Every structure is written in structure tokens, then in C-alpha cells.
Amino acid sequence: MRRKAESVGNKLQAIAEGIAKKYGARVTPINYKSVDSIVRKAKGEANGIKDIKDSYRTTIIADKGSIPKIIKDLKGKYKGFEFVRLKEQKLDTGYSGNIINIRNKKTGLIGEIQVNTAKMIYAKENYSIAYKLLGGKTMREIYKETKKPSGWGHALYEQSRTAKSNGGKKQRSVSMQQAYYATFQ
Numbered sequence: 001m002r003r004k005a006e007s008v009g010n011k012l013q014a015i016a017e018g019i020a021k022k023y024g025a026r027v028t029p030i031n032y033k034s035v036d037s038i039v040r041k042a043k044g045e046a047n048g049i050k051d052i053k054d055s056y057r058t059t060i061i062a063d064k065g066s067i068p069k070i071i072k073d074l075k076g077k078y079k080g081f082e083f084v085r086l087k088e089q090k091l092d093t094g095y096s097g098n099i100i101n102i103r104n105k106k107t108g109l110i111g112e113i114q115v116n117t118a119k120m121i122y123a124k125e126n127y128s129i130a131y132k133l134l135g136g137k138t139m140r141e142i143y144k145e146t147k148k149p150s151g152w153g154h155a156l157y158e159q160s161r162t163a164k165s166n167g168g169k170k171q172r173s174v175s176m177q178q179a180y181y182a183t184f185q
């Protein structure tokens with residue numbers, strides 16, 4: 001699966017780059033799920049390997065106003081690919097994002113294009129990932145505007161996910177996520 005993903009990843013990347021250019025957005029380099037991750041995920045999915053929707057993936061980083069137009073374009077027709085689904089994420093915690101899955105007709109593999117704002121990526125991802133995706137200049141600009149460190153969103157999510165559902169720690173963690181993400185809307 002990994003080799004097949006690598007054989008079509010550049011085509012998915014070209015689709016993302018073409019759309020991003022149209023709207024003045026940026027695209028992260030294509031990346032591939034590791035073999036270990038593919039195996040682990042396939043064992044955990046109901047339909048095994050056929051359910052993996054992100055063996056090859058990229059992210060379009062855009063301003064909030066361009067995102068609906070980018071999503072509309074991603075639902076279009078592209079040679080060798082077909083639209084599979086749009087997963088709009090609007091969580092109670094305040095996190096929001098969009099995942100578009102597109103299938104390569106030749107291999108049958110489903111790739112993923114995430115579409116999100118720089119601020120939401122800054123808030124969700126740990127510092128090293130956010131820095132790699134956004135760059136130092138954007139990281140400094142977001143910090144200067146928000147006065148909040150990057151990456152707390154995912155750390156707080158993990159805290160709430162592992163907390164007991166009947167305890168106050170879980171609710172405190174969710175409340176902290178809501179307050180934190182509100183800064184980045």
C-alpha cells in the first residue's frame with residue numbers, strides 16, 4: 001500500500017497545489033502514512049486496509065474566507081481521481097477543520113487533503129509539527145496576535161480523552177479547550 005501511495009501522491013499534491021494557487025493559499029509537502037501505521041490502522045478498522053483514507057495526504061492552509069471555495073473545487077472532477085467524502089469537523093471543544101478524501105481510480109487508494117487555517121493548525125499541532133507546516137514567521141505572527149503557545153489543543157484533547165468520564169478533570173479539560181480554541185477562530 002505504501003508503494004502504491006507513493007506512486008500517486010504527487011498527483012494528489014498537484015491537485016492541491018493548483019487549487020491553493022487559485023486562492024493564494026499554501027500547501028504542505030505530501031506525506032505518507034508509515035507501514036507500521038498502515039498495519040496498525042488496518043487491524044483496527046472493520047474492513048481492514050480498504051478503510052484507510054489517508055495513506056497519502058497533504059494540507060492546504062488558507063484564510064477562513066477561501067476555505068468554502070477550496071472545498072467546492074476539491075469536490076470537482078480531476079483526471080484519475082474521484083471525490084469520496086467531505087468530513088467537516090466542528091467539535092464541541094472549538095476545534096474545526098475539513099478533510100476531503102479523494103480516490104485514485106487506478107490504484108483504488110484514498111488520499112486525504114486537509115483544509116484549514118494557519119491559526120487552527122497552530123492551535124492543534126504540537127510546536128514542532130506546527131513549525132514545520134507554518135514556518136517561523138507565521139508562528140511568530142500568530143503568537144504575537146494571540147499571546148498563546150501553539151499545540152495546547154491536542155494536548156488538552158488527549159487529557160480529556162484519557163480522563164474518566166464521570167470525573168471533573170474531563171469537563172475541565174473540555175472547557176479549557178473551548179477557551180483556548182476560541183482565541184483562534
